[in-house]
Amino acid sequence: MALTIDAEPIPLQIHADGIVRVGGTRVTLDSFVAAFGRGATDEEIVQQYPSVSLADAYAVIAYYLRRRSDVEEYLQRRRDVAAAVRRDVESHFAPEGLRDRLLARHRN
Numbered sequence: 404m405a406l407t408i409d410a411e412p413i414p415l416q417i418h419a420d421g422i423v424r425v426g427g428t429r430v431t432l433d434s435f436v437a438a439f440g441r442g443a444t445d446e447e448i449v450q451q452y453p454s455v456s457l458a459d460a461y462a463v464i465a466y467y468l469r470r471r472s473d474v475e476e477y478l479q480r481r482r483d484v485a486a487a488v489r490r491d492v493e494s495h496f497a498p499e500g501l502r503d504r505l506l507a508r509h510r511n
Contacts, residue, residue, distance in 0.1 A: 413466050414459040423477065426459035428452070433481055435463055436474060 414426040423432040430452045438448045445460040455463075467474050 411462065414462050415466065422481075425452075425463055426455050428454040430455055432463070432474070433478060435460075436467055436478065439464055439467065 415432060416424050416427065418424055424430060425432060425435050434452070435448060435455075438451060443451065445457060445464055449455055449457050449460050
């Protein structure tokens with residue numbers, strides 16, 4: 404039997420909300436890259452996210468290493484969107500004194 408070498412698809416999917424997820428799971432590329440950036444190995448990432456297969460973990464890290472600038476650009480856009488949402492929420496609901504307001508409600 405001869406060894407065949409086939410290109411495997413990258414186990415990443417862009418969902419309708421624009422978020423990239425790993426291997427048909429709910430694990431985001433953001434979470435995956437953050438764990439890798441903290442020094443986690445592929446095996447440790449799979450332990451943290453057991454819905455991701457080890458083969459998919461290696462494929463995603465390889466993709467990230469080969470396209471680091473593209474992935475970092477995507478992650479920066481996600482951080483920018485998150486910051487804009489946070490500013491919008493805080494403009495409508497001031498975070499100052501939130502803990503005190505919640506505790507006061509709890510006492511009543």
